Amino acid sequence: MKNLINAVINALYPFFRRIMPLQTFRYAACGGGNTLLDISLFYISYHFLFREQLVHTPIISLQPYTAAFMVSFSITFPLGFYMSRTIVFPGSTLRGRIQLIRYFMLVCICIGLNYIFIKLFVEQCHLFPTVAKILTTFIVVAFSFVTQKHFTFKTETTEEETMLEAEAVMEAEVLEEEKPRMEGRR
Numbered sequence: 001m002k003n004l005i006n007a008v009i010n011a012l013y014p015f016f017r018r019i020m021p022l023q024t025f026r027y028a029a030c031g032g033g034n035t036l037l038d039i040s041l042f043y044i045s046y047h048f049l050f051r052e053q054l055v056h057t058p059i060i061s062l063q064p065y066t067a068a069f070m071v072s073f074s075i076t077f078p079l080g081f082y083m084s085r086t087i088v089f090p091g092s093t094l095r096g097r098i099q100l101i102r103y104f105m106l107v108c109i110c111i112g113l114n115y116i117f118i119k120l121f122v123e124q125c126h127l128f129p130t131v132a133k134i135l136t137t138f139i140v141v142a143f144s145f146v147t148q149k150h151f152t153f154k155t156e157t158t159e160e161e162t163m164l165e166a167e168a169v170m171e172a173e174v175l176e177e178e179k180p181r182m183e184g185r186r
Contacts, residue, residue, distance in 0.1 A: 002086050013172050030083040041072035042133050065129040089153030102152040110140050
């Protein structure tokens with residue numbers, strides 16, 4: 001899975017090289033794919049699984065948009081951690097369990113932000129729940145990128161980060177050079 005995702009990202013990166021660094025592109029690609037999955041799961045859960053009705057549990061009744069958020073989150077959380085750790089920030093010098101703890105803390109903050117913004121947009125601004133989810137996603141993603149880069153998956157020194165970025169760029173260039181040869185074999 002990791003190799004397939006990296007191959008797709010490296011094949012598309014030359015089109016975006018002048019716009020953004022490779023790590024930012026990897027974050028955008030992985031995060032964008034995970035976000036599309038999150039929004040799709042939210043939409044399907046809200047409209048079809050919960051049928052826009054209150055969700056009654058033995059403890060509490062949940063708004064359908066809250067329950068839909070919980071469903072989408074339960075799938076995209078582990079997927080997001082895997083992609084962040086192995087594809088976007090593979091050069092992090094922090095131990096895996098520290099990354100997981102920090103990622104979990106960040107996600108808890110993001111859950112709070114998601115809940116607050118969705119509730120605000122739906123109940124106070126009277127937006128449709130899916131539109132509220134999309135707006136919320138833009139806010140939370142910006143916060144998440146900065147936090148992941150500088151806290152969750154940070155590297156210990158700037159020199160290491162620069163070296164890893166240079167390696168990633170060289171890897172993308174090598175793949176780009178091999179692309180015409182691979183196409184010639186077909």
